[in-house]
Amino acid sequence: MPQVCVPPPYQGPTRGLAEIEVRGKTVRECIDAVGSRFPGFRDQIFDPEGKVHGFVQLFVNGDEIGRSALDTPVDAGDRIEILAAIAGG
């Protein structure tokens, strides 16, 4: 199954889980699958219109995909990484 890697700032809804295996054929389906298990997670990735927040970056196996490329296909063993734009300051 594909794996969704959740960065520390977004682990509130997942209660500290950092790597979650899900069933899904696209990036969107995988993120939705995490959102179904963990209420509140989806809102961290998508705005009310369903678009990926401007401060979120998505990677598949280390390669960044565009915020609108949610239909990018994924296979078993693929890693979807979410990068949160967090700096101090």
Add this chain to the structure above:
Amino acid sequence: MGGPTDDRMIRVDMTKQVVTVEPFPDEWKLLGGRALSAHILLGECDPTCDPLGPDNLLVMAPGVLAGTSAPTSGRISIGGKSPLTGGIKEANAGGEPGQDLMKLGYRVILVKGRPADPDRRYALEVNSEGARVVGADDYKGYWNYALCEALAKKYSDTTSFISIGPAGEMQLTGASVACSDEKLRPARHAARGGLGAVMGSKGLKYVAIDNEKRPVRQPARKKEFNTLCKAYSKDYLGGPKWPVFKNGTAAVVPVANMLQTFPYKNRVEGQSPDAKTLDGARIIESFEERGGGMHNCMTGCIVRCSNIVHDAEGNYKTSALEFETLTLLGSNCGIASWEDVADLDRLCDELGLDTIETGAAIAIYMDSGAMEFGDAEGAKRILKEIAEGTELGVAIGNGAVAIGKKTKHHRVPAVKGQAIPAWDPRPLKATGVTYCTSPMGADHTAGLIVNPGLPEDQWVQASQEAQMVNAVCDSSGFCQFLQPNLDEIRQFYGHLYGEEVTREQIGDQAWQCLADEWEFNRRAGFTEKDDSMPDCMKQDAIGPAKVVWDVSPDLVRQAYERLEAREELFTMKATG
């Protein structure tokens, strides 16, 4: 062995206005910045002294790697006993002074004493020949920008400045120490803890450092050091880290708001309805029409997270407008416009004030009912009153606790006398453990952990590890936004001095820095009672989950017991 040799240190006695230059002890060579400051303060400064008296020691210590070709490594630590917290304090800044001092081979400046006449002003001039104290009465009362403009005309174009504004001269406990950037703007501040007041108490208006176009410091293993620099820079700029910082810390506003750590109206809420108008994205959008943009605050910086903000007419207004400032002087005061916050930021830089402490103080004043939340013009008037020395201005300039006492207001979000920064301990419990146990008081740069889902049994470990990594980062000269880890820092150290620096050594250095600082505070009279969150953090619930600070004191104090070092300690990134 090898690497930089013949390093020196400068001792300044402001009672007699005399300077001595001494060899820098070889056994201290891996101590710089915060760790060096802590070591010297514990050994030479009476922790029970009056922070604004002659016995306090003001430390100016660049990091170990400052002045070398290591990327983004020129930060300078300012240290001393804090008049704000009553404990040890280190605050660091970018800009040029750290690089320039180290290129000249000066590892630290130590300033003690106090002039007999408190109305006199002095300056310290530093070059390769040594240093001397000169009169600076002509600059008394100067605001920081006017001061640096005047000094730019007085000194050569290879000179950088460390200065204080009127707040420091008035010895207000929210006063900062400014460091000039590449354009000689006094925009980089060692802001927290009132060290500007310590500098002011010594009659020292500015330090001028002429680097005389000295080259970078030469490492012992030159080839390996340069290879490491190139590889590290390539990895940083090509990897996922840099995009996070390329728009500056102001870009964090929407994420922080989402995570309930963008405090609103003196922290009664964790989110602000004004997040969109305070979002750093608005600043980025302004660049096209007004000019300004992102820049590096010091020579050799690859992060370039500092924004230059212009006004509507295209004229320079301020730099850098950071996330913490947008939060404390913006959202936390109910002020919705980033442009108003830019005005307030400029005023704080001019007067030489910590924007976090000042924003928290103004919010408390507003919360007390003395002023409406959102009154940006009123906030600007108050800042101008600080320079005029009015009773209200002085109370605001003395920070959150001072204005809380003056207004008798109950909601004063501070730990160890220092205002809590934007990152909120209620959703971020491990960060709260840092605020309670850090020798610095509430300081996100002491060990920030942005993980609201971290299980309770990991809070102490996360805080302790972050405090250790950040202590070493703040001793190295590296900027926390470069996000170096301990393994990387010890590699740089090893190539600089031509000898292996082990994990055990770097871990011990981290712990020793904290231990020195805790010991200083213990001798200053700090007890377990000082490790607590204020009642408002325990009572004012925020967010849909209604989170409060509910961590037991017993758990918090576990952070004082050194845990066995995990592999992760050496590979986790500094973050602040």
